[in-house]
Amino acid sequence: GAGVSQSPSNKVTEKGKDVELRCDPISGHTALYWYRQRLGQGLEFLIYFQGNSAPDKSGLPSDRFSAERTGESVSTLTIQRTQQEDSAVYLCASSFIEGPFNYGYTFGSGTRLTVV
């Protein structure tokens, strides 16, 4: 597509429920990234995909968080048994990697998750 698409745009869920957040990257972008941004804070790296594999998942905050990517395209971030501290905007970005260098991300508009 023309840009990075994230869905849903907003999600309100009850504490303890599972949620799935979706990201559709730009076609042809091999790298895909998930970040989290709590209110008034900076961006917190969660996980990075190169193709369908995740060489760096060091940022996932707990085993309640998982992510997958299929077909070198769509990625899903799943949060199980949500807690109130999971409330944040979840941002997805994709990029085209040329050789060993990254020349810039394209971000989606994010999913604002509120856990009540």
Added chain:
Amino acid sequence: SQQGEEDPQALSIQEGENATMNCSYKTSINNLQWYRQNSGRGLVHLILIRSNEREKHSGRLRVTLDTSKKSSSLLITASRAADTASYFCAPSGAGSYQLTFGKGTKLSVIP
């Protein structure tokens, strides 16, 4: 990956004035990127400057890079209310596909 540190944390100026934001980083880079974020949503890529460049322009944006001081600056000329946003720098090194973002500079342009 390494994180850039933006300075100042907040900046408030009148419309029409110039705004300057600074970024410092710690290790060698291949390029450095600047992003803007409006209203806590997705960041927008503004400009990329490569390590062998000293200055780059894009419209009202001017970016400088001093690799000896490991610093960069972003200048927005003739600011507008619509420039109100948070601005982030992201240094990128070889093999460092993941970008790390600092807390940014929060710019407020008062009409």
